[in-house]
Amino acid sequence: MSKKVIIIGAGIGGLGTAGLFAKKGYEVEVFEKNENLGGRANIFEQDGFKFDMGPSWYLAPDIFSHFFELMGERVEDHLDLVRLDPSYRIFFQSDSSKLDIHSDIERDAAAFEAIEQGAGDNLRKYLAQSEYQYEVATQHFMFKNYDRIWDFLNKRVATEGQKLSVFSRMHTFVSRFFRSHKLRQVMEYTMVFLGTSPYEAPALYNLMSHMDFNQGVFYPQGGFYELIKALARIAEKNGAVIRTSSPVAEILVTNGVAKGVRLESGDIAEAYIVISNADMYHTETRLLEPKYRTFSERYWQKRVMAPSAFILYLGVSEKLPSLTHHNLLFSEDWRKNFADIYDDPCLPNEPSLYVCAPSVTDPSVAPAEKENLFVLVPIASNLKMTESEKHTYSERILSLMEAEMGIDGLREKIVYKRIYTVENFAADYNSFKGSALGLAHNLMQTAIFRPKNFSKKVKGLYYAGAGTNPGIGTQICLISAELAYKRVHGITSAGPLEAL
Numbered sequence: 001m002s003k004k005v006i007i008i009g010a011g012i013g014g015l016g017t018a019g020l021f022a023k024k025g026y027e028v029e030v031f032e033k034n035e036n037l038g039g040r041a042n043i044f045e046q047d048g049f050k051f052d053m054g055p056s057w058y059l060a061p062d063i064f065s066h067f068f069e070l071m072g073e074r075v076e077d078h079l080d081l082v083r084l085d086p087s088y089r090i091f092f093q094s095d096s097s098k099l100d101i102h103s104d105i106e107r108d109a110a111a112f113e114a115i116e117q118g119a120g121d122n123l124r125k126y127l128a129q130s131e132y133q134y135e136v137a138t139q140h141f142m143f144k145n146y147d148r149i150w151d152f153l154n155k156r157v158a159t160e161g162q163k164l165s166v167f168s169r170m171h172t173f174v175s176r177f178f179r180s181h182k183l184r185q186v187m188e189y190t191m192v193f194l195g196t197s198p199y200e201a202p203a204l205y206n207l208m209s210h211m212d213f214n215q216g217v218f219y220p221q222g223g224f225y226e227l228i229k230a231l232a233r234i235a236e237k238n239g240a241v242i243r244t245s246s247p248v249a250e251i252l253v254t255n256g257v258a259k260g261v262r263l264e265s266g267d268i269a270e271a272y273i274v275i276s277n278a279d280m281y282h283t284e285t286r287l288l289e290p291k292y293r294t295f296s297e298r299y300w301q302k303r304v305m306a307p308s309a310f311i312l313y314l315g316v317s318e319k320l321p322s323l324t325h326h327n328l329l330f331s332e333d334w335r336k337n338f339a340d341i342y343d344d345p346c347l348p349n350e351p352s353l354y355v356c357a358p359s360v361t362d363p364s365v366a367p368a369e370k371e372n373l374f375v376l377v378p379i380a381s382n383l384k385m386t387e388s389e390k391h392t393y394s395e396r397i398l399s400l401m402e403a404e405m406g407i408d409g410l411r412e413k414i415v416y417k418r419i420y421t422v423e424n425f426a427a428d429y430n431s432f433k434g435s436a437l438g439l440a441h442n443l444m445q446t447a448i449f450r451p452k453n454f455s456k457k458v459k460g461l462y463y464a465g466a467g468t469n470p471g472i473g474t475q476i477c478l479i480s481a482e483l484a485y486k487r488v489h490g491i492t493s494a495g496p497l498e499a500l
């Protein structure tokens with residue numbers, strides 16, 4: 001009989017892990033608490049609108065392709081990817097102007113030059129650096145399991161640490177290239193994807209600009225959930241069994257060795273290896289007895305969590321010509337906006353926000369001549385709101401969109417509205433402090449400093465997903481699946497696997 005692997009949670013990390021182990025010949029069983037697969041990459045349909053609830057930016061297509069190839073598949077056989085043009089539109093609150101990013105160096109450099117003399121050339125230099133960092137990170141850092149500090153502070157970091165910008169902060173780094181407040185915002189906003197602020201993030205993360213400016217922004221026709229369906233299909237094709245509506249209540253441990261799980265239903269499933277894709281705090285503090293926890297409550301309370309989000313899913317009765325597929329509104333007081341999220345948590349009165357209008361590209365996500373909007377405002381994790389505060393805040397956000405994004409009379413055009421925020425993340429995904437993304441990516445929670453993907457107290461217990469390495473992001477969670485696979489098989493190579 002083949003060895004059995006149990007995976008807790010069918011988020012992207014869990015589905016990716018299920019695929020890899022099933023293809024290798026293990027007997028794989030996945031237990032997911034929710035009815036839907038995909039974790040935070042969730043979906044719901046209402047009144048003819050199909051809402052992707054979480055991720056919407058398909059970035060770094062090479063990393064997705066690598067995973068599919070490892071599974072013996074081709075992305076194009078599963079996803080109909082469209083390259084967006086423009087990649088995204090930015091609205092600036094400071095002067096009511098807007099800027100389209102095309103992920104075309106000629107057009108983007110010209111647009112930068114028009115805002116600041118010399119910025120066109122500086123954009124080219126900046127993106128060359130981002131590309132270098134991306135290449136080094138994907139070949140030497142991201143696909144590597146860290147055990148000791150020396151695995152991270154290796155010869156490459158020691159000799160090239162300065163060049164790789166490991167130890168400086170993102171805002172300082174960006175400021176060396178661009179003087180204008182607006183262009184600094186453009187190069188820094190991606191830190192929100194990593195759940196951190198440009199004032200805290202290591203400048204190494206300027207590799208993110210390689211993804212959106214150089215590689216381009218993609219969208220799977222039919223919606224982001226098509227990716228989830230593809231990952232589940234591939235895992236099942238290789239023999240994995242995925243059980244939804246099956247919350248795990250306990251990881252069973254005998255003499256320090258993982259033996260399986262007990263479901264909330266009382267059913268027991270035995271295994272040789274248990275891999276948890278569920279939120280790490282939840283796994284450690286709710287599914288394990290205290291003596292088997294690697295981290296103390298004090299450890300968790302000292303972690304910096306990525307923001308939560310105040311999200312509006314909106315069905316709109318007509319097309320909104322001022323919007324493109326991805327739209328960002330940057331608040332004028334950037335520093336205060338980050339302080340409202342991290343330092344002095346409150347609902348930001350002048351927030352930066354993101355509006356996704358997938359119906360601009362994809363007629364299948366809204367009824368004809370209607371618009372599907374996903375509006376996301378990053379807010380502090382653990383923020384408590386009454387129902388009336390949520391309503392008042394949604395009105396504030398809608399007025400901002402009307403005033404700053406050229407959507408006159410938006411409120412009268414809304415035919416469906418759902419608010420989703422901190423407590424929903426906590427309830428739906430067992431997310432610690434209701435964070436949307438999990439552990440933030442500041443320096444002390446990156447690479448060697450991020451929780452490792454195995455339990456120090458329980459043999460045979462591993463982790464995959466955003467809470468461990470490499471961290472947050474859909475394609476990044478697929479790397480976490482590969483790292484769990486490498487960990488179990490004692491593979492210590494630094495680069496992507498070529499075969500299972």
Ligand SMILES: Cc1cc2nc3c(=O)[nH]c(=O)nc-3n(C[C@H](O)[C@H](O)[C@H](O)COP(=O)(O)OP(=O)(O)OC[C@H]3O[C@@H](n4cnc5c(N)ncnc54)[C@H](O)[C@@H]3O)c2cc1C
Nearest residue numbers: 009011013033039040054055056057248278465466473474
């Ligand atoms: C609003 C939003 C927008 C985002 N935008 C983007 C984007 O545009 N591009 C991008 O690349 N990334 C984006 N991300 C980040 C990305 O979606 C996440 O980093 C990634 O999906 C997390 O995957 P994961 O593997 O950590 O699993 P999770 O999604 O956290 O899933 C874990 C699963 O475990 C399940 N679970 C929990 N407890 C139990 C239990 N006891 N028993 C059984 N199951 C359990 C949960 O229900 C869940 O399904 C976004 C995230 C959010 C929330």
